[in-house]
Amino acid sequence: MKKILITIATLLVTTSLFAQDYRTHEELGIMQGIPVPEGKKVDKDNALLTFPFNRWSYQHMREIYPTAGIPKSEKVSPVQKNIDKNVDQVVKVQKDANEMVSLPAYIKETYTDALVVIKGDQIVYENYQNGMNAHQPHQMMSCTKSFAGLLALVAEAEGKLDEEEAVTTYIPELKSATAFKDAKVKHVLNMTNSMAFDETYSDPKSDIVHYGTVIGLMPELDGVEYANDIYEYLMTLSIDKTIKHGEVFNYQTPKTDVVNWLTTRATNEDFQKGLHQIWNGIGAEDETYVILDKNGALFAGGGLNASPEDLARFSMMMLNDGKANGQQIVPSAVIKDLQKGANPEAFKHGSETAMDDGDWSYRAQWWIRHKEGKEAIMAIGIHGQWIYIDVERNMAIVKQSSQPKSADPFMEPYNLRAFDALIEYFSTKENASK
Numbered sequence: 001m002k003k004i005l006i007t008i009a010t011l012l013v014t015t016s017l018f019a020q021d022y023r024t025h026e027e028l029g030i031m032q033g034i035p036v037p038e039g040k041k042v043d044k045d046n047a048l049l050t051f052p053f054n055r056w057s058y059q060h061m062r063e064i065y066p067t068a069g070i071p072k073s074e075k076v077s078p079v080q081k082n083i084d085k086n087v088d089q090v091v092k093v094q095k096d097a098n099e100m101v102s103l104p105a106y107i108k109e110t111y112t113d114a115l116v117v118i119k120g121d122q123i124v125y126e127n128y129q130n131g132m133n134a135h136q137p138h139q140m141m142s143c144t145k146s147f148a149g150l151l152a153l154v155a156e157a158e159g160k161l162d163e164e165e166a167v168t169t170y171i172p173e174l175k176s177a178t179a180f181k182d183a184k185v186k187h188v189l190n191m192t193n194s195m196a197f198d199e200t201y202s203d204p205k206s207d208i209v210h211y212g213t214v215i216g217l218m219p220e221l222d223g224v225e226y227a228n229d230i231y232e233y234l235m236t237l238s239i240d241k242t243i244k245h246g247e248v249f250n251y252q253t254p255k256t257d258v259v260n261w262l263t264t265r266a267t268n269e270d271f272q273k274g275l276h277q278i279w280n281g282i283g284a285e286d287e288t289y290v291i292l293d294k295n296g297a298l299f300a301g302g303g304l305n306a307s308p309e310d311l312a313r314f315s316m317m318m319l320n321d322g323k324a325n326g327q328q329i330v331p332s333a334v335i336k337d338l339q340k341g342a343n344p345e346a347f348k349h350g351s352e353t354a355m356d357d358g359d360w361s362y363r364a365q366w367w368i369r370h371k372e373g374k375e376a377i378m379a380i381g382i383h384g385q386w387i388y389i390d391v392e393r394n395m396a397i398v399k400q401s402s403q404p405k406s407a408d409p410f411m412e413p414y415n416l417r418a419f420d421a422l423i424e425y426f427s428t429k430e431n432a433s434k
Contacts, residue, residue, distance in 0.1 A: 077283025141381025149365025216294030
């Protein structure tokens with residue numbers, strides 16, 4: 001019990017205690033020495049959400065949690081690089097209303113582990129910090145959701161899943177859960193089904209922490225009853241009586257487990273096999289794996305761990321209309337569907353405010369930016385994980401981080417302004433050379 005209380009206290013004080021500590025996990029002495037000193041050890045109690053332990057754990061999740069591997073491609077595709085050595089000196093980022101900073105300063109201040117910029121079929125910039133390298137798998141948190149959504153859209157394109165059907169057509173077990181029993185597949189896919197669920201990561205009594213405990217990612221609290229597994233838990237979730245299905249976007253992680261359940265039922269293939277088909281198509285080279293819950297089931301809401309270069313390969317494929325190595329890996333119609341987005345009004349009235357500037361929607365577990373001249377589709381994970389894909393300007397950015405806060409109203413706009421600056425630089429450079 002004492003250890004649990006220490007973990008909870010750490011979660012609550014993390015932002016004030018470590019907010020300006022940019023040291024690497026090696027400089028902090030985390031997981032160094034035999035034996036590792038007290039206060040420097042990483043385990044299930046502090047690995048997932050607790051700074052500064054995440055500076056080490058996000059590169060070592062397989063050593064802490066049960067996982068399943070995603071086989072690399074049978075034929076690895078080399079990654080082309082055309083690195084611009086002037087980027088660090090030239091690109092400036094707007095930190096706030098009054099300050100512009102250098103790109104290296106931005107990288108430091110956002111606790112970046114890897115930053116990779118892709119232009120067409122080439123990597124044009126890469127920067128690795130905190131012991132990271134191009135081939136090191138890194139925890140991607142909720143970017144995992146976007147891959148689950150992508151696999152659902154692929155299943156729909158293949159005629160195996162119908163968004164207009166009721167969720168219970170595919171999963172009759174969810175008739176007991178009012179959050180899902182009258183919802184359509186499209187509602188869950190776009191996170192607009194009505195559900196009473198609190199996604200506050202910093203509150204140890206919130207629903208998301210309870211959910212993480214059911215999965216086995218966090219320690220159980222005394223006096224609290226937990227479902228035996230994630231599927232039993234999903235069957236207990238209730239509707240939010242103040243809103244109807246389809247009206248409001250509310251970002252709630254268990255919805256992704258239902259998306260994954262739907263796709264698996266419709267295709268008779270699990271997430272791992274679906275992702276391997278994509279990885280095989282793009283010529284993935286490195287170790288990739290997903291975290292499993294305590295019963296061996298996929299953690300679809302945030303369990304993916306992948307290398308920067310393999311995520312760059314994926315981004316190149318998405319920029320190339322779903323094609324790689326002469327094959328159609330993702331249907332072109334799926335990418336166009338994502339670009340189109342969903343209902344901006346549902347997003348505007350939803351739970352997310354940091355990016356609610358009237359130019360956003362949420363489609364199939366992807367964040368869709370509609371701002372003119374800056375349109376993009378993106379996968380976003382807490383503590384600073386991004387896959388930013390700008391099809392119109394033929395550019396993408398992969399960012400892996402170990403930020404102190406799970407979600408930060410300062411960091412998200414800061415990151416977006418940095419991405420805008422990088423894309424503007426490379427777009428202007430290309431136009432100048434013509």
